[in-house]
Amino acid sequence: xxxxxxxxxxxxxxxxxxxxxxxxxxxxxxxxxxxxxxxxxxxxxxxxxxxxxxxxxxxxxxxxxxxxxxxxxxxxxxxxxxxxxxxxxxxxxxxxxxxxxxxxxxxxxxxxxxxxxxxxxxxxxxxxxxxxxxxxxxxxxxxxxxxxxxxxxxxxxxxxxxxxxxxxxxxxxxxxxxxxxxxxxxxxxxxxxxxxxxxxxxxxxxxxxxxxxxxxxxxxxxxxxxxxxxxxxxxxxxxxxxxxxxxxxxxxxxxxxxxxxxxxxxxxxxxxxxxxxxxxxxxxxxxxxxxxxxxxxxxxxxxxxxxxxxxxxxxxxxxxxxxx
Numbered sequence: 001x002x003x004x005x006x007x008x009x010x011x012x013x014x015x016x017x018x019x020x021x022x023x024x025x026x027x028x029x030x031x032x033x034x035x036x037x038x039x040x041x042x043x044x045x046x047x048x049x050x051x052x053x054x055x056x057x058x059x060x061x062x063x064x065x066x067x068x069x070x071x072x073x074x075x076x077x078x079x080x081x082x083x084x085x086x087x088x089x090x091x092x093x094x095x096x097x098x099x100x101x102x103x104x105x106x107x108x109x110x111x112x113x114x115x116x117x118x119x120x121x122x123x124x125x126x127x128x129x130x131x132x133x134x135x136x137x138x139x140x141x142x143x144x145x146x147x148x149x150x151x152x153x154x155x156x157x158x159x160x161x162x163x164x165x166x167x168x169x170x171x172x173x174x175x176x177x178x179x180x181x182x183x184x185x186x187x188x189x190x191x192x193x194x195x196x197x198x199x200x201x202x203x204x205x206x207x208x209x210x211x212x213x214x215x216x217x218x219x220x221x222x223x224x225x226x227x228x229x230x231x232x233x234x235x236x237x238x239x240x241x242x243x244x245x246x247x248x249x250x251x252x253x254x255x256x257x258x259x260x261x262x263x264x265x266x267x268x269x270x271x272x273x274x275x276x277x278x279x280x281x282x283x284x285x286x287x288x289x290x291x292x293x294x295x296x297x298x299x300x301x302x303x304x305x306x307x308x309x310x311x312x313x314x315x316x317x318x319x320x321x322x323x324x
Contacts, residue, residue: 002047009319060095080121114137150166176312202246
């Protein structure tokens with residue numbers, strides 16, 4: 001019996017990933033930039049065992065079968081092939097934040113699985129190789145392998161589509177205040193949503209403009225330029241949701257409270273507060289600000305109608321093994 005446990009943070013994309021060039025390999029239509037979210041995590045234990053007839057999965061104490069288990073077994077099959085291993089595995093995973101609600105739970109889940117699974121199988125993969133592996137389970141998981149501020153280069157093949165750090169966690173005291181307006185599991189998951197992206201007449205224009213947005217965002221992060229950062233992050237988020245809303249069928253992830261938070265954030269910035277928003281594939285709104293603004297912004301968010309809680313996360317480190 002070979003066991004390993006790993007922990008990984010979800011990540012927040014500033015320049016979004018939406019739509020694949022290759023759905024099987026999860027090679028994206030465009031590159032993306034993100035920040036790992038410290039304090040939020042998935043902890044996953046993988047235990048390969050003789051005698052198991054199939055893989056077993058438990059998430060937050062509940063047994064998972066069907067498609068959820070199939071996605072896990074798909075990654076484990078890749079690992080088994082790399083390690084020349086035939087044993088089935090028991091996988092125990094837990095999150096300390098809402099799953100399936102637009103807080104990148106699949107990113108942290110598959111990053112933790114890739115690391116724990118490969119270690120349990122006796123593999124010692126490089127960071128790019130782990131990023132490749134995590135990507136096969138969930139595209140955004142490639143970004144939860146490296147630490148801090150991360151860029152995922154789209155690439156054109158399995159070999160050159162991986163993520164790497166562009167700045168360490170301590171480079172910029174950026175804080176993500178996640179305004180929770182719903183903890184319900186979204187009806188249309190990101191995997192299905194990515195396949196719908198090409199049906200939007202706006203997707204081609206969004207993809208074509210991505211290199212420009214990446215350049216602006218990367219420069220803003222490296223120079224800690226919040227004004228430039230805020231404008232490009234909000235634009236990118238709105239562009240992605242415009243594609244979602246004009247796909248066939250249309251995807252509407254925002255709730256009334258999501259719109260209220262975004263409206264408040266724009267008003268606060270007009271008042272001189274350094275703050276901006278971005279929304280992933282879900283209703284919850286990520287509100288970004290420097291550390292100096294955190295108490296004011298968190299207090300204001302908790303007063304917005306429809307916000308049930310506010311999770312606060314700073315830039316987090318890389319996925320790591322915590323037991324072996």
